[in-house]
Amino acid sequence: MPELPEVETVFRALQPHVEGQTIQKALYRSPKLRHKLTTEDSDLLNNKTIQFLHRRAKYILIELGNHEGILLHLGMTGSMRIEDHAAPFQKHDHTCLFFENGKRMIFNDPRRFGIFKYWNKHTKTEVQKGLQKLAPEPFDDAFTINSFIEKSKKSTKPIKNFIMDSRYVVGVGNIYASESLFRSGIRPTRKANKCTRKSLTALHGNMIEVLREAIQLGGTSISDFRTVDGSEGKFTQNLFVYGLEGEPCRKCENLIKRIVQSGRSTFYCPNCQK
Numbered sequence: 001m002p003e004l005p006e007v008e009t010v011f012r013a014l015q016p017h018v019e020g021q022t023i024q025k026a027l028y029r030s031p032k033l034r035h036k037l038t039t040e041d042s043d044l045l046n047n048k049t050i051q052f053l054h055r056r057a058k059y060i061l062i063e064l065g066n067h068e069g070i071l072l073h074l075g076m077t078g079s080m081r082i083e084d085h086a087a088p089f090q091k092h093d094h095t096c097l098f099f100e101n102g103k104r105m106i107f108n109d110p111r112r113f114g115i116f117k118y119w120n121k122h123t124k125t126e127v128q129k130g131l132q133k134l135a136p137e138p139f140d141d142a143f144t145i146n147s148f149i150e151k152s153k154k155s156t157k158p159i160k161n162f163i164m165d166s167r168y169v170v171g172v173g174n175i176y177a178s179e180s181l182f183r184s185g186i187r188p189t190r191k192a193n194k195c196t197r198k199s200l201t202a203l204h205g206n207m208i209e210v211l212r213e214a215i216q217l218g219g220t221s222i223s224d225f226r227t228v229d230g231s232e233g234k235f236t237q238n239l240f241v242y243g244l245e246g247e248p249c250r251k252c253e254n255l256i257k258r259i260v261q262s263g264r265s266t267f268y269c270p271n272c273q274k
């Protein structure tokens, strides 16, 4: 599943191809995504010019100006392509925006958990309300060490579940939660309120650092993630625990363990993480 760094990578790759482009025609090839796609909506996109893109949590917003836009979410398996008008369609290409410059933007999603939703001034508040409810991102000024420690001290959840809880901070998904905890030497099963101030301070910094690094390297290519030009994310080489069950720890050579927490795999080094 694309996490924040992968979405940011897609967002940055799309930006130069999409901003300022006029949509000659929008084509919805299949109605079945998380929200149903309708031709009434695709017709409303024709002849609109994309003003700018921005990202909030794992959403990409395509702003068309005049209180109109498209809300985009990659879901589990969504990907975007920019290609020539005449390129052949592929299986699971759901939406296609043909631009006036001869290029088109495709949204492909085999598992169909993604979102590609047109909004306008009538539905804007619904979209905005949803986005406003989101907790700060790790890079936001609002995500301070003190507020992080204060909230941790009130939670009896395992620390990994706590940092993945989008009510406190958004964008720390499964891969980056495991990696930040490894860098901080914290066992993922430790209760949030049982972590020391020192280790929570380290964790706060490491969450930000891991996500920054992953964005710089174009994300992590696990379960087929590819950016807009088809290239892989290079953070895969910086993984110390995620997906490495039974491999020797790169720091101490003890074997990496895998456990399941809230239905998700967690990887950690039993020696380095206490």
Ligand SMILES: [Zn+2]
Pocket (backbone or CB within 6 Å): 249, 250, 251, 252, 253, 254, 269, 270, 271, 272, 273
């Ligand atoms: Zn180790």
